[in-house]
Amino acid sequence: MKAFDYARAASLSDAVGAPACLIAGGTNLLDLMKLEVETPSALMDITRIGLNEITAEGDGLRIGALVTNAACAADPQVRQGWPLLSRAILAGASPQLRNKATTAGNLCQRTRCSYFMDNRSACNKRRPGSGCAALGGINRNHAILGTSDACIATYPGDMAVALAALDAQVKIEGPGGSRRIPLREFHRLPGDDPSRDNVLQPGEVITSVLLPAPVEGRQIYRKVRDRASYAFALVSVAAVLRIEDGTIVQAQLAFGSIAHKPWTDPRVDTLLVGERPSKALFDKAADLLLEGAQGQGGNDFKIPLARRTLAAVLAEATAE
């Protein structure tokens, strides 16, 4: 690990605009620092600046940036109104990691692409312009939607996929003031600049995540993985579905581990609304979702897997 300066922020204002890499739970950053994939010369510890409460805000909920994953998943309000979020968090990592990992830190989790992590292969995310070794390499875990010639990495997390389905917002404080953006727009597609995972600007700090009012209906998080715990998703589906008189009246879907961001496709949601559930409908939804999907060899299976997982979730959500 490269030596670094360490400072502890006393308040949010210390952190905003600080010329340092922010650290909270450190569950991802420290690993990357040990590998020297990340080599910050200065760290600012933001664990003592508050932002660790979950509070009602209108009909919705404000989750402080530094609420741990464990606390968020266990929160009675979250479990009552947004159980999808709780389930997604509990589907990820291990209890030890969830005790340390924070809401904002988890949103900023970096990809698990082995060529990004190994610090020696070509990787446009780690070393812009060096190429992408995952193309033509071991890419079983990689993206099938929204990829570019520069990068086929995925955003690997679970929590953000649920937040995307719930249409959460991210509140950000920056040197020039605060802003609020939909979570669905927080993560980027790689395009020709995969070095940037999300739209945070230098000096900006996530302060909270805002959940809109709870949605009636069923909330399902389905994570497909090689082993039953402590494995990143092959494909995940977060679904909020409301059925009335046998007809789907609301649908909000998001998909994990198939793109550089939690993947949402409003066309799929729109297609489902007003329809009665059927195998044919699920197929049509999958056709639409996956029409631009492209496998890279090792991950070709994610296309049928996403189709089948979507069908399983829709079948479960619309079952009598």
Next chain:
Amino acid sequence: MKDSYDNPDERNLLDHTRQGVIGQPLDRPDGPLKVSGQAPYAAEYDRPDCAEGVLVGATISKGRVRAINRDAVLGMPGVLAVFSAPEMLRRAAQGGAGEAPMQDVRQVEFPLQPVALVVAETFEQATHAAKALKIDYDDQTGKAVLMPSPDKAEPAKDPVESGDLDAALKDAAHVVDVTYTTPGHASAAMEPHAAIAEWDGDRLTLHGSLQMVKYNVKELADSVDIPPENVRIVSAYVGGGFGSKLGISHEAVAAAVASRQLGRPVRVVMTRQQVFQAVMRRSETVQHIRLGADADGRLSALGHEAFVSNLPEESFSEPVLQATEFLYGGENRRLALNISRINRLTAGSVRAPGEAVGMPALEAAMDELAVALHLDPVELRKRNVPDEVPGQGKPYSSRKLVEALDAGARAFGWDRRMPLPCQRREGEWWIGMGMASAARVNILAKAEARVTLRADGTVLVETDQTDIGTGSYAILGQIAAEMLGQPIDRTTVHLGDSLFPQGAGSGGSWAASSTGSAVFRACEEIRAELARGLNCAPDDLQLRDGMVWVEGGEPRPVTDLMDGDIARVGRIEPGELMEKVKQATYGAFFCEVAVNAFTGETRVRRMTGAFGFGRVLNAKTARSQCLGGMVWGIGMALTEELQFDDRDGHLTNHDLAEYHVPVHRDIPEMEVLLIEERDAAASPLQAKGVGELGICGAAGAVANAIYNACGVRLRDFPMTPDKLLAELPDPFAGPT
């Protein structure tokens, strides 16, 4: 008494001793020390002024180090030195080598092979400098062999051939002709490879994480060119080895070289990634299996041809066919093991080399034969238990295969299995059952141990035997306590120090039976000494709780017969029995899985194993070994796979987040049945080895259960969702 074990000891002495601790499920005395952090592992010894070394891996796949730019890193904070000495290892030693493995670290044979060691005052300084070190290579990656090439394979040993396989297959009523593949595996022990070396003049002491101290001493001595008697190795607690610590490896020799030069202790701990990348792998295998049977399922033809790989000149080849040679009949047979050479890290022993991968493939092929025959898979196996080793005319020692099959089937509820696939559906899940036989060769290894019955009646056992988490501390104490009639809490066991007599080491499942036999024999000599005091035959001695008597006589304190400590060294060597009779351990696995009809995820719902391995020395540690093996089997069946990038041959999944061993949630309730057995041909304890048996076939039971659940017959381990998906039936369709 001759050291070699040539005649079966039928006395079954341990059935007549009175202390009553042998076989008991006693806790391991090292357990509380380990869970409370008081058992020091290799890297945890506090040596004053210890410097920290970090290994540097090659960035090329083949070639030679031309120059190392030391100066740039020597100016970095805390950096003391950079080593790339000819003595340093480019390959880890194979088990039992007893001499230096391939040295000259500057010759690069596989990607990320250690080529240098950076030593600094702190671990972080050394790590940072190691990453900054610039090395100039003569890069011959273009000439490297990066993928296994079965077409270029050569025989690893002479094939076993008898009869006419092709003709028998032609005449057979039922034929199975299939190819199974298994990927490379990692030992993935919890404790990474670690060593602290320090010199006192020309004497070297190494605290290491090693399985076979007596060989490791010679390997280390030869590597740094000093006499073995000048080397002391301490390996008192080992956080798992599974074969990867059988031989001396990169970190130990690098630490010794650096310490000699710097004149202070040097610690080298390999990172998790380095252990995966540089130490040892299990070879991938391609296995062509041909079975021919008559209408009743009796095998007339058995072909098993396997392809494995290793580095050039490496002597080890994964002995895939080891159990195929003796498990079933089939007089017309061809068993051939072929090896190709590749620029990947050393292939060597990973838990149960051979049977771990050969048995699942054979047992899955047997399942395919049972399907072809419409015959119960258990019955098929029972019809093929041979009277003598096919083609060798050699008798078997005690063999509990049939008993294990029956007991396991009964306990598991095998009779509730649906004979055809796709019959049981619970929600999204197809449910199925599968079984497999277990078999593993048994080996008695040369061993010595010293036992002292001290003047105060307490017992001390000393040997360089290691305990790699298997229970040696408990078992060796139980044998001595039983033989000398002392409570277990008056028995102390000291292990893993080369100053002690040479045990068998931990490998090949032989530690408990071999070093245990040495302890047994040392105790026999002490008993003979005591018997002289009572003018009786040693076997007439009765000993319990520190008292001694002969039948009908009055018990008296054993210390009354002693003039001070009685210390004896017991010795055992393999003898004629190893050749005259086929010794092996047997068992059976039964498994129920659920396969998700939509996603292809497989989860094991329950598993039963029944095992016969001679006398059970400690029912708890034996059960734990069986459980651990079955867990390995589940990992091998469903998740474990070393993934190499064929473009440059580097390993892409080199940590426990990406190399998926089972976690708690993958492991359901597991049942282990220990079959009562005494095998006098195996050892004076009538015990055989158990450390590896639990994996030998387990993955086959899982694979067969997957077929029974959903009708998909995969022949490529591990059976991950991506492979199952393509062949799964329509998830919306119910049972057929």
